[in-house]
Amino acid sequence: MNCHVSFRDHGPGFEHDVDHVLESDERDSYNRYNGDSDPLGADLSTAYLPEVPIEDRAAAISSTLGAWSSNRVSCMSCHRAHATSAPKAGRWDFNVLRLGDDGVESGSYPIPNPYADPDQRQLCVKCHYNEAEDHGWDRACIECHRESH
DSSP states (O other), X not given: OOSOGGGGOOOTTOOOOOSEEXXXXXXXXXXXXXXTTSTTOOOGGGOOOTTSOOBOTTOOTTOOOOOOTTOEEOGGGXXXXXXXXXXXXXXXXXXOSBGGGTTTTTOOOOOOOSSSOTTOBXXXXXXXXXXXXXXXXSSOGGGTSOOXX
């Protein structure tokens, strides 16, 4: 939204904050999550995942450091700047439960799975593992957290 201020008004139903500093539980999830097969196995020094980028003005292209106190969620954390083949310019197809199904329903080009697990869930869990664990694992996040734009 630094470039497209008009996108701030998403209308009723839009549920995801952007341009806010990651809260401590989101940072902890981002830094510890290492895929469904090893959900708590990552550490701060190697936690950065380019498929789910966080806004860090101090980062270099080769950075591997995970989230820390001044990092922000941006639109680009889940969407790509100038479109993708996925619906809503997503970094992955938000309508599917598992990355192995990415592109199947929508016909979009599937993203490479950054984890070894072929049953890897959507990458929303990188920041929201605790919530996903509380909600259950049987539905795509967007089924309940529907975007309106």
